[in-house]
Amino acid sequence: MSDFSDQRSVPKQRDVQVAEIGTETLVFRSRSWTRLRFEREYARQRGTTANSYLIQAAQTALIDPPGESFTDIFLEELQQHQYYQRINYIILSHVNPNRIATLKQLLMLASYATVICSKPAANVLRAAFADEPLDNRAAQEDEALEFGIQYDAERTFNLHIVRDEEVLNLGNGHQLQFRFVPTPRHPDEICTYDPASGILFTDKLFGAHVCGDELFDAHWRSLSDDRRYYFDCLHAAQAPQVEAALDKLEPFKPKLYAPAHGPIVRHSLSRLTLDYRDWCQQQQNKELNVALLYTSAYGNTGLLAKAIADGITQAGVAVKTINCEFAEPSEIAQAVETSDGFVIGSPTLGGHAPVQIQTALGIVLSTATKSKLAGVFGSYGWSGEAVDLLETKLQDAGYRFGFEPIRVKFKPTEEVLQHCEAAGAEFAQTLRKTKKAWSPRQQMADAQSDRTEQAVGRIVGSLCVITTHQNGQDQSILTSWVSQATFNPPGLTIAVSKEQANTLADAGTAFVLNVLKEGRNVRRHFMKPASPREDRFAELATHPASNGCLVLEDALAYLECTVDNRMECGDHWLIYATVDNGKVLETVGVTAVQHRKSAGYY
Template sequence: LGTADTTILRSRTWDRLKFEVEYSLQRGTTANSYLIQADKTALIDPPGESFTEIFLNQLQQCVNVQQLDYVILGHVNPNRMVTLKALLELAPHITFVCSKPGAVALQNALREHQFNIWVPRGDETLDLGRGHHLQFIPIPTPRWPDGLCTYDPQTRILFTDKLFGAHVCGDEIWDENWKRLDEDRRYYYDCLHAAQSRQVETALDKLAPFSAKMYAPGHGPIVRYSLSRFIHDYRQWGQQQTEQDLTVALIYASAYGNTATLAQAIAKGMTKTGIAVESINCEFADSAEIEAAIQRCDGFLIGSPTLGGHMPTQVQTALGIILSTAAKTKLAGVFGSYGWSGEAVDEIESKLQDAGYRLGFEPIRVKFKPDDETIQYCKEVGIEFAQTLKKSKKFRAPKQAVSSAQIDRTAQAVGRIVGSLCVLAAKRGNVSSGVLASWVTQASFNPPGLTIAVAKDWAVESLTHIGDQFVLNILKEGMNVRRHFLQSFAPGEDRFAGLDTEDAENGCPIIKDALAYVECTVKSRMDCGDHWLIYAVVDNGKVLQSTGMTAVHHRKSGSQY
């Protein structure tokens, strides 16, 4: 990394890792580790068990592992334990450097091992020699309460762990082509940080005084060429969250990370609709923080694992605060994971209903680790909860600085723009979705391409990212298929049940009663307020019925479909 003392070891995979289950884009990832070799040697953020063997083999080529002095951990999670145990076997004398919450997690996970821990306090630094006086910045967030950044003033590298990353695999070590990373960076933020934007903003303030010339994240390219742009983006994305009109408090505890994964997925669904989410990990939040969040929120969700047939003490405390603080008019939700039984979710549901709260969805109970279908279901539940909350609050868009008459005239004029009625059918792995769409138009001849506007709160939106494939079923005049897709679908419900379909070459559903269909691959996306404008190249297509007219959507107003 521009110096003989500092080396990056990039563990790469083009598959999605287990810990990325809530991260539905499948573009692989790099797990970045960093080695500083001075008078003493420090390893920063060793990877998880998917890479343990290959990582240790490569590490041995860079350094005699038995002479390793320190292992610095930006966060501690179960995924890293296999690698940490292997390092301890090779070098029992190593000292782990982590935050205080990280030390507690490490001691619980490695209780059968003897090892050294150092928790830096205040302005304490770690002197590796040759000018490498490492400084440490705690950046706790609900998802990573033990978050710790490391700054090396000698190289001016800031090791940011979960900040400024991207789950994307490639050969590039640096971010020279950072514009191509825009979608991956934004999606990473939306999945991992949008629901904890307040704490991320605090972390940015803590990092601002350090004169870093590059950010070294735990995943993705090293940030060097787009440093100021990336900081600006993080602040802008966070501001977009805090400026939303409605807020949901997402309160949870997570014993093994599974309940936290459900929380992330539900939050992703809510933030898609323009609802701000404030995550609170009640294992690390005090009563005052929980009470303040409950008082200012418009709705709340509470998630819990089941431990010994009950909810953890911290969840019981948070529930007590909710029952004594939250107005009965606030919309509520319950979710949780379990191993052998799920009494905690039942107990929370019962207490909320007995107190008179209205639940926005059927409580979610997930055994062990959630799969792709469960994650998609949770996202759709989040969307439905947010839409229900908006209706209950009679949510309206902000007033525009024009007269009502002018708005009406403009809406009527925009409404005269017509589009063909189609069904957008998308599938990724075992997850599929479909929606009736009319904002469709041809966009290019060579290659043949089209654009389609996809609302951010549509369930299918998460399946229309760059590289995804879909089928656009072009409908004929008549109401059969149109009527099917005009109905409301429950979260996780099969949108194509009852229709005569077959799989296209790209695996997405073709509706046999359609007039024609085209198979498409998404090439780019543009943020357009409450919609994404998708540009896709047509890979294949066929007219299914030689007679019949294309169904067209005529509207009276441009302010609604």
């Protein structure tokens, strides 16, 4: 058994820390001190751990092998001490493609082990291992709970579908108790409680993406920001389901939470539980809320749904995410009826939207008032009829769209997911700006105002990013409200909201105006609201100008400026600045321009 807690202060890039955390129970913490992915949940760049657990009783159970980023070092650790020879059960709290990659190699070592998971997870495993057509892979209600899955022509593994509140006896008092706690992001989620050790294996609940040598959360106050950030990224958009999961787990009285990521929770167990409930309530008590409805066949539409939900929540609007495959019509109707707007997404299967989405669409058309803002998205393989259906039906019914319909072929790229986040933020911003009581009288009263807003909205401006460097921090503002003001000295005016005015507060403040180029994705990067302590420039090529502010190397041109004066104008401040220096970075290129349909939003 290897324990790296006493090794040198500069850690390896990746390793496995093994330690005893309870009666006959080991944790395998596959660790990385670097950011594994470019998803928002890893953006704090403090590394991560993928926690797996081994209960060695009369029978042995391995809980949650890690994803493929750690496959080699994890299996090497199992082989070094021959742990794999004693594994009777492999328990999967949820299934994703990364975990399947490790599972396939693990089953070559522990070929007699039985895989235990929920019914939705069994469906995913059958599709991944046996390559069964998706339309035929759903487990039937009367299907046997234990069966074999054949794969790679000559290989077979045993699978057991666990039922809610089922108990697995490993011997020596280890009576594992299972709870089915599905969420839209992880519809196959189960948690496992072991009364012999008092450990509740929580998988995606109560985790944090942070890597270190500390096994437990002794310094739990220093983890507060990481834990909240993790919650906001993974759970904010599914707060009602998370709260329901907490209720379902409440009868257990654990001594430890054993999550999938980060330190094991021992010192702040009650505090973190209370925090989770408070954060769930904060999400549900927000002034505006959106119902996000979707079904995902191969997981691609689910990725789009998560990215859009992230964008909405980052913009300060609550989201209730519902996977229609696992929701009752009454739940969908209530979510739509109580929402201020809705977004609906669908895969295309056989040229059609799945039955669950067709049902949800019918509920929307019969429940949602025309004042609700709408959004449409989806993925497809060979055609995109489902998205066309949703768009046409909602458009014909008179709904307004908060973003242009999103159609994605096959698996979305990182660029596509960033676009989806930006679309979610745009949806939230439009919802906040245009939310009004809907009545014929108000509609008539606002008609002239709407026409005026539409006319003013036809004023266009070049898209720019303002960068400043103050108190040792680089800050940014995305704007199109820029205009040349004077010839001599060369000067310009910028209108900024009062929330952003402090960035350019004083005469003499230096900044750089980066003029963006059409066809690049810099705009989408800055459309997303910044998270606390997030470095907005970490993934961008930059260099400091002579005034110390950052130049975006993907910009078309930049101007080094100094604030000369400012004036309060209604709900904005008008900044006049002189241009001290400038340079065109690309002689061939077109300035990015912001075209608006209304003056009611940026």
